[in-house]
Every structure is written in structure tokens, then in C-alpha cells.
Amino acid sequence: MPPMWSARFGDNPWKRGTAAFLGGAIALFGVRLAGGCPSGHGLSGLSQLAVSGFIALAFFFLAGLVTARLVYGPRK
DSSP states (O other), X not given: OOHHHHHHHOSXXXXXXXXXXXXXXXXXHHXXXXXXXHHHHHHHHHHTTOHHHHHXXXXXXXXXXXXXXXXXXXXX
16 A cells, blocks of 8 residues: 555555546546547647647646645645
């Protein structure tokens, strides 16, 4: 168990498994709703130098940073 996870959520493996399952289900719903993999869109768009690919990847990274802050809290 990563120490950061244990400090924030405890050592319960069921809680970790449930969080992983729910995160995967949300990602699966998003992929289905969007009609494809968002990271594939970003990478394909970058290889074609499409503006939409750059915008998509910028928002993916931004969403990842916000999510990490919400899950793990501010840095100490």
C-alpha cells in the first residue's frame, strides 16, 4: 500500500479496490459517452499538429492535477 494512500484513506484493501473499480467505471462511461479514448484523441491530434489535440491534452493534465489535489489534499 503506498504510504500516501494509507495516510489519507487507511490500509483497508476493500476500500482501495472499491475506489479503483469506481474510477474504472467512471472512465469507461466517459469513453463510451465520448465515442473513443480521450488520450488517443490527444495523442493522435498532437501527431497531426491539430489545435484540438493540444487543447485536449492540456485539459487532461489540468484535470489530473485538480483530481490529485482533491484526492490527496494540498502538498505539505
